[in-house]
Amino acid sequence: MKYIGDYDVIVAGGGTAGSVAAISAARMGMKVLIVEQMGFLGGTATASLVTPLMSNGIKGNPDNSSIGREINERLVATGDAYPDNPSWFNPEALKYVLEDMCMAAGVRLLYYSTVTDVIMEGNSIKGVVIHNKDGFSAVHGRVVIDCTGDGDVAALAGVPYESGRVSDGKNQPVSVRFEVGNIQLDVFADFLNEIGYNGMKGDRVEIASVWGRNWPLEKIFREAVKSGYILEQDGAYFQAFTIPGKPGCMSFNCPEISNITRALDPYNLTYAQVEGKKAIMRLHKFMKKYFAGFQNSYICNTAVNVGIRESRRIKGKYYLKVDDYINCTKFDDAVARTAYPIDIHAVDSEGLQLKYLPEGEYMEIPYRCMVPCNVENLLVAGRCISASFEVQASIRIQVTCRALGEAAGIAAALSIEEEITTGDLNGVKVRKIMRDRGIFI
Incomplete structure (x- = not known):
């Protein structure tokens, strides 16, 4: 050696x-x-x-x-x-x-x-x-x-x-984060204000939705699940933020892979990456359909590492x-x-x-x-x-x-x-x- x-x-x-x-x-x-x-x-x-x-x-x-x-x-x-x-x-x-x-x-x-x-x-x-x-x-x-x-x-x-x-050795869920670019953020901010958010501006947007909280986006997520654009699990935890230095871009703190109980198992991490990318594709398709300002957007970055909590x-x-x-x-x-x-x-x-x-x-x-x-x-x-x-x-x-x-x-x-x-x-x-x-x- x-x-x-x-x-x-x-x-x-x-x-x-x-x-x-x-x-x-x-x-x-x-x-x-x-x-x-x-x-x-x-x-x-x-x-x-x-x-x-x-x-x-x-x-x-x-x-x-x-x-x-x-x-x-x-x-x-x-x-x-x-x-x-x-x-x-x-x-x-x-x-x-x-x-x-x-x-x-x-x-x-x-x-x-x-x-x-x-x-x-x-x-x-x-x-x-x-x-x-x-x-x-x-x-x-x-x-x-x-x-x-x-x-x-x-x-x-x-x-x-x-x-x-x-009690059981279960770890917190992991996430596979991603970024979406070419969003018309002014249009998206207006859309958010119309559905119940207050004071959203195009240069700084923060959104979140989880089931059962009655936050403004939940109704839209429910409709998308019913229409088959996303799965029930895709709406369990959804969060996104604008990124300074990246105009027209947002970072997404999701999807969350909740059925992994051992966060260091390489097979679990591989599963998370594969299933995470599938969920990202579903979420982006959903946003292009349901979110104003996302029609010409694209996925510009996917995390190379699973986010372990x-x-x-x-x-x-x-x-x-x-x-x-x-x-x-x-x-x-x-x-x-x-x-x-x-x-x-x-x-x-x-x-x-x-x-x-x-x-x-x-x-x-x-x-x-x-x-x-x-x-x-x-x-x-x-x-x-x-x-x-x-x-x-x-x-x-x-x-x-x-x-x-x-x-x-x-x-x-x-x-x-x-x-x-x-x-x-x-x-x-x-x-x-x-x-x-x-x-x-």
Whole structure:
């Protein structure tokens, strides 16, 4: 097996958390490598086309991540995010912004590569084995940050984990998102206002429909099901947004593939892609028929990755519970805050479930949730941190994952500087640096 180098920090996965983690550590003087399976950064945001960013739910939507704020500012500067609401962004432009920021920070990028094994010395991780078209290679790192979203490195290292509901192991549904171009948005906005929406304008449109909520589009969906244009399942969850920087284009947070119970099974993911594309074709045909302004539209992009909401969740030094959410628990070593609801998509017949905190309240996420309980010098950032199924449904959004990535990069650098393990590092120090960077934490 080839040996390809030593790094201070290895980041597995260059997605929402990983790209920020790498930038964070590199800006603190660390030699950083990102191992990324795609040929670009951004993960869920770019490969799965997940836009816009959901708000953290805290009044004023204060910044969770200084690097996340910088990303938004760069997108606004190029017209690829709305100045008054940079949460709405152009996924294609984000690829370029993240890559530019990583290169400027001195991050080494290794695309088209996947971590397949870990190099252990006792209970401490010393590096990873990667695979790409050139074969298998070993790379050593003083700290490894698992930002795969699915806890892949942690699982390989023997970290215990959960996946799905504790009662039956079912994961939340996955989605295959897509974009439609050449929409006459002014015409479409007028149509929406006529059927019951208020104040829609052509440059910014947001629509949604689920069965049983009596939202304005539901009647149209019912008619289309009856006429055979779409299936009953196509109307279970429908959501779409305009995209800054892409005039006449909308991003669709659907179709949702709800009959998959194991989100990491490759056969299930293949099924999701195949059935997702069939549903996309049905939905587009339906919209061309029933939505004014869509008559000359076309499908211009389909997500290359299935959008996974929840899979593995590691067991860490602290395990976030439902009581922590309900009681708005605060922690000395908190590295992120959120009031985003517990947002569980239809695992079964119960349908979409939302649980909100009282206005003005929020929950904090401690550094210890990113520290595995039995492996040293491994950190986990993103949606697969140590949390229950229910709480993960709140902390999985991108603004929170960016904050966790930034914190992981800081923690990796501090532990190396202090010559201690990531498990021995006091998370209060991480919090202080995030505050010094101007973050509400």
